[in-house]
Amino acid sequence: MPIVNRIAEFEAELIEWRHQLHKFPELGFEEHQTAEFIAEKLNQLGLEVNRGLAGTGVVATLTVGSGNGPKIGLRADMDALPILERSEFEHASKKPGVMHACGHDGHTTMLLGAAKYLAETKNFDGTVQFIFQPAEEGKGGGEKMIADGLFELFPVDEVYGMHNIPGIKVGEFAVCPGPIMAARDNFEVFVKGRGSHAAMPHQGVDPVVVGSHIVLALQTITSRNMDPQKSLVVSVTQFHAGEAFNIIPDEIILRGTCRVLDPQIQETLPERLGRIVDGVASTFGAKAELVYHKGYPATVNSQQASEFCAEVAKEIAGSNEAVDLKPAPSMGAEDFSYMLQKKPGCYIWTGNGDTAGLHHPEYDFNDETIAVGASYWARLVEKRLPKSP
Numbered sequence: 354m355p356i357v358n359r360i361a362e363f364e365a366e367l368i369e370w371r372h373q374l375h376k377f378p379e380l381g382f383e384e385h386q387t388a389e390f391i392a393e394k395l396n397q398l399g400l401e402v403n404r405g406l407a408g409t410g411v412v413a414t415l416t417v418g419s420g421n422g423p424k425i426g427l428r429a430d431m432d433a434l435p436i437l438e439r440s441e442f443e444h445a446s447k448k449p450g451v452m453h454a455c456g457h458d459g460h461t462t463m464l465l466g467a468a469k470y471l472a473e474t475k476n477f478d479g480t481v482q483f484i485f486q487p488a489e490e491g492k493g494g495g496e497k498m499i500a501d502g503l504f505e506l507f508p509v510d511e512v513y514g515m516h517n518i519p520g521i522k523v524g525e526f527a528v529c530p531g532p533i534m535a536a537r538d539n540f541e542v543f544v545k546g547r548g549s550h551a552a553m554p555h556q557g558v559d560p561v562v563v564g565s566h567i568v569l570a571l572q573t574i575t576s577r578n579m580d581p582q583k584s585l586v587v588s589v590t591q592f593h594a595g596e597a598f599n600i601i602p603d604e605i606i607l608r609g610t611c612r613v614l615d616p617q618i619q620e621t622l623p624e625r626l627g628r629i630v631d632g633v634a635s636t637f638g639a640k641a642e643l644v645y646h647k648g649y650p651a652t653v654n655s656q657q658a659s660e661f662c663a664e665v666a667k668e669i670a671g672s673n674e675a676v677d678l679k680p681a682p683s684m685g686a687e688d689f690s691y692m693l694q695k696k697p698g699c700y701i702w703t704g705n706g707d708t709a710g711l712h713h714p715e716y717d718f719n720d721e722t723i724a725v726g727a728s729y730w731a732r733l734v735e736k737r738l739p740k741s742p
């Protein structure tokens with residue numbers, strides 16, 4: 354596979370960096386040591402390094418040429434997960450209960466590798482912002498960086514992201530225009546009935562039965578209200594009720610999540626869930642309240658940028674067949690979505706090979722992917738910000 358030769362030359366060093374990051378994982382917004390490591394490497398490369406956006410965020414700027422050329426942002430995530438690693442290798446996590454189970458150690462290393470190559474070769478004309486964001490895993494570090502002024506302080510015309518995917522071969526990619534990752538909202542339903550002796554249900558209003566009907570009725574949103582060609586998941590994941598065999602409780606709590614690719618459908622969900630919750634509860638003479646928490650938006654690639662990224666990926670992969678242009682979008686969520694809401698750009702998947710899945714205690718980022726991903730970043734910059742002849 355035609356990875357960039359110069360990057361292949363320092364691949365061993367990058368693998369060492371990745372192992373170092375993997376040994377000392379940090380949870381979202383606590384990436385102090387990680388940010389220090391990143392800033393130190395970037396400083397050594399002679400880049401202008403800024404710290405503190407969203408707390409532990411790091412942004413480095415590399416301008417080559419007049420400074421009037423186009424500006425692009427490349428983004429990697431840095432945080433780990435609260436999982437006990439179940440691997441024995443030398444670089445396994447030294448922090449029990451915290452591990453890089455999503456490969457953000459690899460993402461960080463690939464972007465550092467690209468920075469090293471680009472700072473050295475300077476074979477482009479324009480500005481690259483290397484964005485290292487904290488807290489991708491559910492805490493919205495990307496959103497926080499934007500709120501802290503990311504794109505005002507470090508302006509870009511376009512922004513790009515990348516994530517490894519187990520199951521795709523090393524050296525291969527997948528990318529598509531439009532939504533590639535889903536939006537993720539969470540909801541809670543509080544159902545209030547009237548408790549009673551379990552042997553005398555007619556004396557109360559049973560919230561367990563009401564909650565059960567709500568769970569079933571929520572299933573009809575996907576099956577009866579959605580265009581069958583569109584994707585929507587509504588899952589109730591918690592049902593908290595009662596303490597005893599013989600007591601009907603006063604109230605119950607349901608919790609769950611909605612995953613949806615189309616932002617317009619996402620807009621309709623609070624109202625649709627609310628109507629079901631109110632309607633079912635009142636049918637049984639109970640009261641219910643829906644609390645809807647809007648989460649990460651869908652990750653939506655722009656047409657032009659994803660076509661461009663597919664070309665870059667084909668070059669790095671070495672063949673057209675090695676880039677899947679019609680992957681099924683994931684119903685998982687990703688907070689790079691906030692950056693794509695502000696700027697056009699593209700989020701691509703790169704293969705991690707036949708490894709344990711993301712967020713699995715035996716997962717590990719594939720070292721062979723590092724040079725591939727770093728080469729992709731490097732080539733993307735050189736193609737998008739070409740030197741004028």
Ligand SMILES: [Zn+2]
Nearest residue numbers: 455490711712
């Ligand atoms: Zn993850």
Ligand SMILES: [Zn+2]
Nearest residue numbers: 455456457516
């Ligand atoms: Zn991840």
